[in-house]
Amino acid sequence: xxxxxxxxxxxxxxxxxxxxxxxxxxxxxxxxxxxxxxxxxxxxxxxxxxxxxxxxxxxxxxxxxxxxxxxxxxxxxxxxxxxxxxxxxxxxxxxxxxxxxxxxxxxxxxxxxxxxxxxxxxxxxxxxxxxxxxxxxxxxxxxxxxxxxxxxxxxxxxxxxxxxxxxxxxxxxxxxxxxxxxxxxxxxxxxxxxxxxxxxxxxxxxxxxxxxxxxxxxxxxxxxxxxxxxxxxxxxxxxxxxxxxxxxxxxxxxxxxxxxxxxxxxxxxxxxxxxxxxxxxxxxxxxxxxxxxxxxxxxxxxxxxxxxxxxxxxxxxxx
Amino acid sequence: xxxxxxxxxxxxxxxxxxxxxxxxxxxxxxxxxxxxxxxxxxxxxxxxxxxxxxxxxxxxxxxxxxxxxxxxxxxxxxxxxxxxxxxxxxxxxxxxxxxxxxxxxxxxxxxxxxxxxxxxxxxxxxxxxxxxxxxxxxxxxxxxxxxxxxxxxxxxxxxxxxxxxxxxxxxxxxxxxxxxxxxxxxxxxxxxxxxxxxxxxxxxxxxxxxxxxxxxxxxxxxxxxxxxxxxxxxxxxxxxxxxxxxxxxxxxxxxxxxxxxxxxxxxxxxxxxxxxxxxxxxxxxx
Numbered sequence: 001x002x003x004x005x006x007x008x009x010x011x012x013x014x015x016x017x018x019x020x021x022x023x024x025x026x027x028x029x030x031x032x033x034x035x036x037x038x039x040x041x042x043x044x045x046x047x048x049x050x051x052x053x054x055x056x057x058x059x060x061x062x063x064x065x066x067x068x069x070x071x072x073x074x075x076x077x078x079x080x081x082x083x084x085x086x087x088x089x090x091x092x093x094x095x096x097x098x099x100x101x102x103x104x105x106x107x108x109x110x111x112x113x114x115x116x117x118x119x120x121x122x123x124x125x126x127x128x129x130x131x132x133x134x135x136x137x138x139x140x141x142x143x144x145x146x147x148x149x150x151x152x153x154x155x156x157x158x159x160x161x162x163x164x165x166x167x168x169x170x171x172x173x174x175x176x177x178x179x180x181x182x183x184x185x186x187x188x189x190x191x192x193x194x195x196x197x198x199x200x201x202x203x204x205x206x207x208x209x210x211x212x213x214x215x216x217x218x219x220x221x222x223x224x225x226x227x228x229x230x231x232x233x234x235x236x237x238x239x240x241x242x243x244x245x246x247x248x249x250x251x252x253x254x255x256x257x258x259x260x261x262x263x264x265x266x267x268x269x270x271x272x273x274x275x276x277x278x279x280x281x282x283x284x285x286x287x288x289x290x291x292x293x294x295x296x297x298x299x300x301x302x303x304x305x306x307x308x309x310x311x312x313x314x315x316x317x318x319x
Numbered sequence: 320x321x322x323x324x325x326x327x328x329x330x331x332x333x334x335x336x337x338x339x340x341x342x343x344x345x346x347x348x349x350x351x352x353x354x355x356x357x358x359x360x361x362x363x364x365x366x367x368x369x370x371x372x373x374x375x376x377x378x379x380x381x382x383x384x385x386x387x388x389x390x391x392x393x394x395x396x397x398x399x400x401x402x403x404x405x406x407x408x409x410x411x412x413x414x415x416x417x418x419x420x421x422x423x424x425x426x427x428x429x430x431x432x433x434x435x436x437x438x439x440x441x442x443x444x445x446x447x448x449x450x451x452x453x454x455x456x457x458x459x460x461x462x463x464x465x466x467x468x469x470x471x472x473x474x475x476x477x478x479x480x481x482x483x484x485x486x487x488x489x490x491x492x493x494x495x496x497x498x499x500x501x502x503x504x505x506x507x508x509x510x511x512x513x514x515x516x517x518x519x520x521x522x523x524x525x526x527x528x529x530x531x532x533x534x535x536x537x538x539x540x541x542x543x544x545x546x547x548x549x550x551x552x553x554x555x556x557x558x559x560x561x562x563x564x565x566x567x568x569x570x571x572x573x574x575x576x577x578x579x580x581x582x583x584x585x586x587x588x589x590x591x592x593x594x595x596x597x598x599x600x601x602x603x604x605x
Contacts, residue, residue, distance in 0.1 A: 061428035064604035084430045091424035097329070099336055111325045112429035156425065 013072070014039045014164050014195040015060060020069035022055050029055040031219030033069070037212070042186060042196040044210030046203065048311060052219040053199050054092050057168050060197070061089045074164055085113065088157030092168035092199075098142040102133055102152050105141060106159060113160035127155040130185060147178040154185060165189055166197045171205055183209055203307055217311050230306060236299040237279050239269040242292030251289070255282050266294065322431040326439025327446065330413070334447045339408035344451075347401055351458045354394050358466045361390055381565060387469035388562040392554055394459035396571045399481050399550050402452050406488040407508050410444050412501035413493055418605055419501070427605060434597040441493060441593055448485040452478065473556040480553035483585055484546045488512060490592035491544065497599040511544045519547030523568040526575060541577075545585040548577045
């Protein structure tokens with residue numbers, strides 16, 4: 001099912017997929033997944049529930065087979081055992097053998113990674129320390145809180161010192177503090193040159209750590225690229241002004257897109273601009289027209305807006 | 320292969336924790352205690368009868384060993400039955416429930432081949448069953464020896480055959496758990512196991528009544544699930560010939576032992592079912 005070879009593509013990217021498709025009966029779980037993730041990148045994989053994110057992730061780690069399409073992970077075909085040696089994976093809905101202690105669980109998974117006894121003795125305390133579970137190492141996982149279980153899950157993914165870490169909704173069960181800890185772990189991995197594939201519907205999460213993102217909806221990638229590129233054209237600013245002479249608004253609209261006007265003695269405009277220089281030109285125009293400018297307040301434009309817009313429009317953002 | 324052993328160790332430990340398995344172990348302990356007591360009562364009864372016969376001047380019709388052998392046979396039949404229940408209880412959800420719970424989702428993406436996971440689970444449960452059946456057979460034989468002063472023949476062969484029964488059921492149950500949900504698998508495997516036992520009974524009745532159709536039904540059922548025919552062979556071997564001849568076809572034994580071909584068939588059955596489970600799991604989306 002998976003074509004072998006093509007070493008050129010295989011060495012360039014940590015993950016490369018072409019037209020991956022998954023159909024269960026007559027239900028299409030994944031329409032067409034085509035994307036590339038570079039080595040050392042922290043890659044965000046975003047989409048609403050049911051978009052096919054988890055299906056895609058499961059294909060990358062060999063849990064399910066694609067109906068069509070091909071893919072390579074770390075230069076190997078999907079599901080390749082050698083590649084899996086270098087992949088750390090945190091499943092979305094997972095349960096561990098909760099009668100084991102944290103340390104026993106890590107020992108089990110370290111053995112599955114093929115670590116020797118000496119390596120295990122060195123590595124297990126390291127990852128326990130990394131996720132802050134050193135004190136709970138000898139407690140049964142059954143007694144762990146949800147956040148602790150999630151952290152032991154991250155710990156097992158890091159045991160094999162992987163080159164690629166795939167995290168499926170790693171923070172959904174965590175409180176804000178736990179989220180920050182996960183974020184710190186991801187940043188540390190990036191500093192070590194590890195490629196991270198982060199599947200999340202939490203945009204703030206992705207925004208905080210990812211270099212590049214892909215948006216998926218209805219089983220296909222609807223936008224992909226570096227964050228700042230995707231967010232270009234997403235600069236939204238609120239102008240707090242004095243009285244607007246006739247025609248000024250029309251002139252302004254030739255420079256920026258006016259999205260909202262709240263009239264009054266001191267009208268407030270919400271405008272969208274591709275970049276800051278355009279905003280400056282808009283301010284110049286207003287000042288030139290004698291309009292008092294009381295405030296220029298950049299609205300925090302986030303992935304969330306882009307996300308919502310992309311999903312609603314179902315269209316590509318302007319290049 | 321070493322990865323399979325990692326899974327085997329985990330499975331062995333996990334098996335010992337299962338409530339159903341603990342239930343069977345508890346039942347086994349109760350059975351063993353009752354068995355010792357029962358054997359003791361049997362010996363007392365026998366001696367009283369012998370004393371009465373001697374007093375009235377009658378001669379002994381049958382030697383003691385025929386009766387003692389019947390006691391051993393009953394004991395081993397119970398062990399065989401409990402081992403079958405234990406096998407199914409322990410392994411019924413081994414793949415299915417772990418897919419449902421998600422414990423396999425963190426295991427399968429590790430650098431381990433899927434067939435190693437299936438083999439490891441098989442090895443883990445097999446070890447548990449070999450130990451369990453060993454202890455139970457020993458309990459029966461030691462009781463016969465100490466309480467009854469009787470030593471049955473071919474105990475090791477009988478032990479090996481009861482283990483073979485359990486291993487066949489194990490392979491079958493694991494195959495089922497790669498195909499069906501835990502509950503469905505439990506229902507199906509218990510039905511097949513019940514069918515094999517009933518088929519064996521039908522065959523014995525057929526032999527007793529000299530009815531070909533009944534015998535053929537029994538043979539067919541033992542081709543489908545050969546667990547009962549291996550028990551029959553075990554029972555035939557573990558009795559002295561005089562006891563076999565005297566008791567005739569019984570629900571617990573047979574006068575016509577299955578051939579060595581049947582033994583090869585059963586071993587092949589266990590292997591093929593296990594390989595099918597590996598093939599099926601290899602192709603399954605998780």
